[in-house]
Amino acid sequence: MIQPLQDRLLVELLPDPPRAITLTDAEKYRYFKVVATGPKVYEVKRGDIVALPGVGSTDPDHVIPEGQFVREGDVGFIIRF
Secondary structure: OOOOOOOEEEEEEOOOOOOOOOOOOHHHEEEEEEEEEOOOOOOOOOOOEEEEEOOOOOOOOOEEOOEEEEEHHHOOEEEOO
């Protein structure tokens, strides 16, 4: 298993936005499932659905087969069911 460091999250892209919530600006966000969290992540938990503004990172250093790494501070909001 990959363990993110510091305040980073390992997330995997969800192909479709969650249907439990309707947003007027939904097209401005991409939705991800949190696979793992670093030791300095305080708000987000493994299994949460998070929204990140914009198109997300496409830098090869941040994208791996298991998902991609983002910082907790980049998360726009959390969706918990």
